[in-house]
Amino acid sequence: MRPPRPVLAVATVAVVFLTLPVIGLAQRTPWSSLGDLLGRQSVVQPLVLSLTVSVAAALVIVVLGTPLAWTLARVDIPGRRIIRALVLLPMVLPPVVGGTALLFALGRRGLVGQWLDRWFGLTLPFTTAGAVVAAVFVALPFYVIAVEGALESGSDELEQMAGTLGAGPLQVLRRITLPRLLPAMGAGVALAWARALGEFGATITFAGNLPGRTQTLPLATFLALESDPEEAIALSLVMLTVSLAVLIPMRDRWLPGRRPSR
Amino acid sequence: MVVAALLLPLLACTGPDSDSLTVFAASSLTDVLPALADAYEAETGIAVTAVYGGSNHLTGQLRDGAPADVFLTADARLLGRLETRGETVDFATNHLVVAVPAGNPAAVTGASDLARADMRVVVCAETVPCGAATARMGIVIEADSREISVRAVLSRLALGEADAGVVYATDVAAEPGVELAWPQPEACPCVVYAAAAITDRARSFIGFLTSPTAQETLALHGFSIGAPG
Known part of the structure; x- marks a missing residue:
């Protein structure tokens, strides 16, 4: 089929709209001093922290999100629609509100946080673990949606067949469901990880801002914009490069909608 | 075309409005500015819309053309980066x-x-x-x-x-x-608040800030007034 012209035209406008800001960033980049900027401790430190936090968050998300997605897709629990809405809430909640809500729940005087503090001497705000918690909170729904969608659209005929052939439920999960789910899990992790990497509002309200401990790349970029715009641009380029480096290979391997290369 | 048609009416919202002033204010003025704005409106009939933020952040926005009439900054040095109208006025201090x-x-x-x-x-x-x-x-x-x-x-x-x-x-x-934390004397006026007019319409508000009414309100909220030391 020949693609209709108006569709292509609008699609082009959308692509230009999305790439224009990146071009804007690139044309303001001080390319000659970039090497020097990138070597700075104030750039390297948030980069290392951001990678640590976003990878840790991605791991937690897979561990928490996979059983959750499976339950939502396959188990007929009462109030499933309400539970699903609650799970997706962080996607529409302004992250700053999410961070404040996390404080009320897990902060030192929070609903649960006060007991963590009293019983175990654990407090999350102002720690790297707190930054991971904030990232998990905002990014988990992206993973759950991707995996749940795949579970719902994929038929469970194979699973039922394996069941009639004598496989136990856990065996079916391990041998049939999970292997077929891997592409969707990969796509979900990529989305959730990218969201965690860019997380700003919940992190600064819940975890705070301290270089080396809670100051991730987005926080460092925001602060640098006011004191040293060139460094802010360098930090943004680092984020851009890191996410493209991860997402482009993922796109080919995992993300849905791929076509055989022509 | 459709997108432009949707966005254009929203762009028009930022035009000047003759009976209201937009004031960009340092976030430490959050509690006092509404009282000042009320007093100003009672005197002149001109309403004040306040936007609060870190002074540096607001300076950046103003440089990028944010539509404000007045800038109340906690750091007068920031005004050097902006084009302002008339003289700037120091109107209160804080420590x-x-x-x-x-x-x-x-x-x-x-x-x-x-x-x-x-x-x-x-x-x-x-x-x-x-x-x-x-x-x-x-x-x-x-x-x-x-x-x-x-x-x-x-x-x-x-x-x-x-x-x-x-x-x-x-x-x-x-x-x-x-x-x-413990009784602390007023050690220094560490921060001097300066007011600058970004548009010509803002001058009467700048003048109002040093009026007895405004200074009384500032003092009531714990600011130090008078000539900054």
């Missing part, structure tokens, strides 16, 4: 204090407590005026977080997340969940 959550749960008693590793201390980032002023206080602080505005520090204290923090004297006066 920094060490504050704690009400009841002082961590028993903070002196400046040396702020250097303790087990004490959770929160200050402003050095990119905002309160942070720059904190750095000039000359006390050793082992900070657990450097917040992007003084209001964020205040909220950490009010929520009990931090044991101690450095905020403005006026913040302690306005927030019941927060108190002075």
